[in-house]
Amino acid sequence: xxxxxxxxxxxxxxxxxxxxxxxxxxxxxxxxxxxxxxxxxxxxxxxxxxxxxxxxxxxxxxxxxxxxxxxxxxxxxxxxxxxxxxxxxxxxxxxxxxxxxxxxxxxxxxxxxxxxxxxxxxxxxxxxxxxxxxxxxxxxxxxxxxxxxxx
Amino acid sequence: xxxxxxxxxxxxxxxxxxxxxxxxxxxxxxxxxxxxxxxxxxxxxxxxxxxxxxxxxxxxxxxxxxxxxxxxxxxxxxxxxxxxxxxxxxxxxxxxxxxxxxxxxxxxxxxxxxxxxxxxxxxxxxxxxxxxxxxxxxxxxxxxxxxxxxx
Numbered sequence: 001x002x003x004x005x006x007x008x009x010x011x012x013x014x015x016x017x018x019x020x021x022x023x024x025x026x027x028x029x030x031x032x033x034x035x036x037x038x039x040x041x042x043x044x045x046x047x048x049x050x051x052x053x054x055x056x057x058x059x060x061x062x063x064x065x066x067x068x069x070x071x072x073x074x075x076x077x078x079x080x081x082x083x084x085x086x087x088x089x090x091x092x093x094x095x096x097x098x099x100x101x102x103x104x105x106x107x108x109x110x111x112x113x114x115x116x117x118x119x120x121x122x123x124x125x126x127x128x129x130x131x132x133x134x135x136x137x138x139x140x141x142x143x144x145x146x147x148x149x150x151x
Numbered sequence: 152x153x154x155x156x157x158x159x160x161x162x163x164x165x166x167x168x169x170x171x172x173x174x175x176x177x178x179x180x181x182x183x184x185x186x187x188x189x190x191x192x193x194x195x196x197x198x199x200x201x202x203x204x205x206x207x208x209x210x211x212x213x214x215x216x217x218x219x220x221x222x223x224x225x226x227x228x229x230x231x232x233x234x235x236x237x238x239x240x241x242x243x244x245x246x247x248x249x250x251x252x253x254x255x256x257x258x259x260x261x262x263x264x265x266x267x268x269x270x271x272x273x274x275x276x277x278x279x280x281x282x283x284x285x286x287x288x289x290x291x292x293x294x295x296x297x298x299x300x301x302x
């Protein structure tokens with residue numbers, strides 16, 4: 001059943017915060033016997049327009065995407081020291097699973113629906129071809145919901 | 152591509168540790184607009200034969216399974232106070248995403264392959280119709296691998 005709020009019934013991404021992405025990529029690739037993916041870095045503020053808790057932040061993160069499981073993608077994330085949901089998670093919880101990502105259409109409308117359940121935007125930004133929105137759902141359901149919308 | 156060690160390329164389950172499962176189930180159901188699943192409790196030692204770090208443990212956990220996403224199941228887990236991977240995770244990391252589960256055949260052989268990469272069994276036990284094995288993969292890849300084998 002397609003979720004009424006999200007408009008999808010598929011978890012597309014599992015996001016994991018790590019301290020040292022080079023080391024984590026190495027271990028992951030070794031354990032699952034897969035090639036090491038490229039490590040990329042999120043765009044600078046001028047392009048990403050990253051907003052964290054309603055304020056602009058220069059925060060960036062190193063990312064690596066593992067596509068070796070067919071039903072869901074695993075993303076490793078190494079935050080920099082600037083304020084972000086990634087850095088906050090690392091400082092509060094340590095390394096570990098950070099978010100579940102959903103591919104959506106109409107982020108604005110979805111956010112309005114989530115607000116009715118007391119869930120607000122934690123962080124929002126752009127990537128080439130789309131926009132991501134992290135919700136502050138952790139306190140209620142113990143994981144962060146990420147809305148991914150491609151244009 | 153089917154993973155050489157696991158023999159599967161599908162993540163079947165995302166496991167989340169919570170302090171209060173009744174409250175988390177309530178919030179989850181509200182947020183995703185789904186019916187509340189039954190909360191069950193893992194079997195007593197005599198049936199589950201739970202082994203944690205190589206020793207028997209009376210540990211049990213309350214569980215709730217959300218099947219509202221079509222590609223992966225979400226499991227909420229509230230540990231009791233006895234020694235277990237669930238309790239250890241809660242005490243060390245707090246609430247949050249604990250494991251990714253894979254449906255496998257031949258746990259013993261898979262474990263031997265993981266051992267070659269320095270990964271051992273953290274906890275193992277039985278449920279009606281099958282057996283689960285948590286691996287101590289957290290330090291290396293920042294999530295716990297769970298092998299689920301149904302008989």
